[in-house]
Amino acid sequence: xxxxxxxxxxxxxxxxxxxxxxxxxxxxxxxxxxxxxxxxxxxxxxxxxxxxxxxxxxxxxxxxxxxxxxxxxxxxxxxxxxxxxxxxxxxxxxxxxxxxxxxxxxxxxxxxxxxxxxxxxxxxxxxxxxxxxxxxxxxxxxxxxxxxxxxxxxxxxxxxxxxxxxxxxxxxxxxxxxxxxxxxxxxxxxxxxxxxxxxxxxxxxxxxxxxxxxxxxxxxxxxxxxxxxxxxxxxxxxxxxxxxxxxxxxxxxxxxxxxxxxxxxxxxxxxxxxxxxxxxxxxxxxxxxxxxxxxxxxxxxxxxxxxxxxxxxxxxxxxxxxxxxxxxxxxxxxxxxxxxxxxxxxxxxxxxxxxxx
Amino acid sequence: xxxxxxxxxxxxxxxxxxxxxxxxxxxxxxxxxxxxxxxxxxxxxxxxxxxxxxxxxxxxxxxxxxxxxxxxxxxxxxxxxxxxxxxxxxxxxxxxxxxxxxxxxxxxxxxxxxxxxxxxxxxxxxxxxxxxxxxxxx
Numbered sequence: 001x002x003x004x005x006x007x008x009x010x011x012x013x014x015x016x017x018x019x020x021x022x023x024x025x026x027x028x029x030x031x032x033x034x035x036x037x038x039x040x041x042x043x044x045x046x047x048x049x050x051x052x053x054x055x056x057x058x059x060x061x062x063x064x065x066x067x068x069x070x071x072x073x074x075x076x077x078x079x080x081x082x083x084x085x086x087x088x089x090x091x092x093x094x095x096x097x098x099x100x101x102x103x104x105x106x107x108x109x110x111x112x113x114x115x116x117x118x119x120x121x122x123x124x125x126x127x128x129x130x131x132x133x134x135x136x137x138x139x140x141x142x143x144x145x146x147x148x149x150x151x152x153x154x155x156x157x158x159x160x161x162x163x164x165x166x167x168x169x170x171x172x173x174x175x176x177x178x179x180x181x182x183x184x185x186x187x188x189x190x191x192x193x194x195x196x197x198x199x200x201x202x203x204x205x206x207x208x209x210x211x212x213x214x215x216x217x218x219x220x221x222x223x224x225x226x227x228x229x230x231x232x233x234x235x236x237x238x239x240x241x242x243x244x245x246x247x248x249x250x251x252x253x254x255x256x257x258x259x260x261x262x263x264x265x266x267x268x269x270x271x272x273x274x275x276x277x278x279x280x281x282x283x284x285x286x287x288x289x290x291x292x293x294x295x296x297x298x299x300x301x302x303x304x305x306x307x308x309x310x311x312x313x314x315x316x317x318x319x320x321x322x323x324x325x326x327x328x329x330x331x332x333x334x335x336x337x338x339x340x341x342x343x344x345x346x347x348x349x350x351x352x353x354x355x356x357x
Numbered sequence: 358x359x360x361x362x363x364x365x366x367x368x369x370x371x372x373x374x375x376x377x378x379x380x381x382x383x384x385x386x387x388x389x390x391x392x393x394x395x396x397x398x399x400x401x402x403x404x405x406x407x408x409x410x411x412x413x414x415x416x417x418x419x420x421x422x423x424x425x426x427x428x429x430x431x432x433x434x435x436x437x438x439x440x441x442x443x444x445x446x447x448x449x450x451x452x453x454x455x456x457x458x459x460x461x462x463x464x465x466x467x468x469x470x471x472x473x474x475x476x477x478x479x480x481x482x483x484x485x486x487x488x489x490x491x492x493x494x495x
Contacts, residue, residue, distance in 0.1 A: 088387070095399075111372055129364060129368070181434075192439055257387065343459075354446060
């Protein structure tokens with residue numbers, strides 16, 4: 001648990017303050033700021049990757065950063081940094097008819113919801129800010145916190161596009177939470193613990209000790225979870241809430257500048273969270289795929305992040321492969337396909353565990 | 358335990374600061390040239406027609422209600438899943454009964470077409486709705 005470790009270390013290195021609760025605060029603030037940097041860098045890298053991946057999939061070159069008098073680095077690598085600078089220097093506009101208080105509140109709610117989910121992600125054996133005994137349940141609970149922000153944004157903008165976008169995304173996210181939750185239940189049936197680290201330790205060993213390969217039912221659970229994760233992050237083919245060609249920008253139509261960028265930041269932070277949970281619950285977390293090799297703490301961070309990035313790449317791949325679903329198809333897939341399959345999957349895992357393990 | 362949730366509380370407060378500080382920086386460095394049109398509601402360049410705080414589809418409420426039922430179910434499943442391996446067959450049968458009841462509920466909602474986003478038929482239409490002739494689902 002990194003807060004405790006850091007607290008002990010601070011106690012030793014700053015003796016005149018030892019035992020002070022100020023140090024405990026410091027031990028929480030330092031990792032939290034580091035995580036904020038992780039979220040920011042994650043968004044900057046992923047936006048760039050998204051643009052490049054989509055470009056290569058469509059036989060384009062993507063951002064190259066060579067405008068007149070501008071140069072955004074080789075292969076446009078500084079493009080998203082330039083975008084971030086542009087966003088912070090944009091005029092802040094709150095529409096006259098909007099509900100000012102709620103309008104200002106919405107990005108806070110969304111970002112805090114994403115941020116307190118990220119602090120429970122296990123980046124390594126000791127690299128976890130809040131190592132709770134109910135970790136996975138906690139992440140599942142707070143990741144739906146953002147829905148409140150989406151509805152606030154959609155409602156307070158006093159814009160029809162925003163209202164439709166907000167309502168649609170709320171309906172979509174809460175619907176897809178259920179298959180996601182049910183497929184995580186199968187993981188907990190196997191591991192018998194709700195702690196993220198406990199779940200990862202259960203999967204120690206090699207590739208074939210990972211839960212995704214432990215039984216055919218867990219594999220189905222992983223697929224269901226991944227589909228639900230794509231839907232929960234509002235990405236194509238489930239991007240009805242912000243379908244550009246129908247709803248302009250969905251719930252963030254009226255937002256601009258920094259306020260808008262926090263929606264984006266939390267969207268990519270949410271991608272980190274859902275894929276982090278997928279990696280921890282099904283793909284062995286920070287464990288190396290080869291038993292006994294490359295298993296040091298440093299490699300743990302590498303494995304965790306690279307597994308997340310592989311899943312993110314699959315998400316981008318899906319995005320540029322499948323067309324958008326209609327609202328009714330979206331709800332059908334959740335309630336009529338994923339939910340019954342996930343329910344019977346629990347029976348499957350139960351019987352499998354009673355017979356084989 | 359207290360420390361875990363204290364960490365979360367402090368992280369949530371820090372999250373608010375992390376949103377607030379960039380907004381403050383923006384306020385300091387961004388230009389501000391106010392004009393009346395700039396603060397209009399965006400409606401694809403047209404003048405905004407009426408207020409957006411209007412009635413919307415009742416379907417969203419139905420979805421929220423069904424969600425509530427199944428979310429509570431998931432919450433019940435989590436503690437059961439933790440002790441499942443220790444209790445074995447007994448726990449499995451008990452949760453099986455619980456799940457079957459819920460599956461019957463899902464089937465009921467399904468048959469009543471409350472899972473369809475677009476209702477093309479009203480099988481339990483009553484009163485003045487009985488006479489409404491709706492096309493069958495293709």
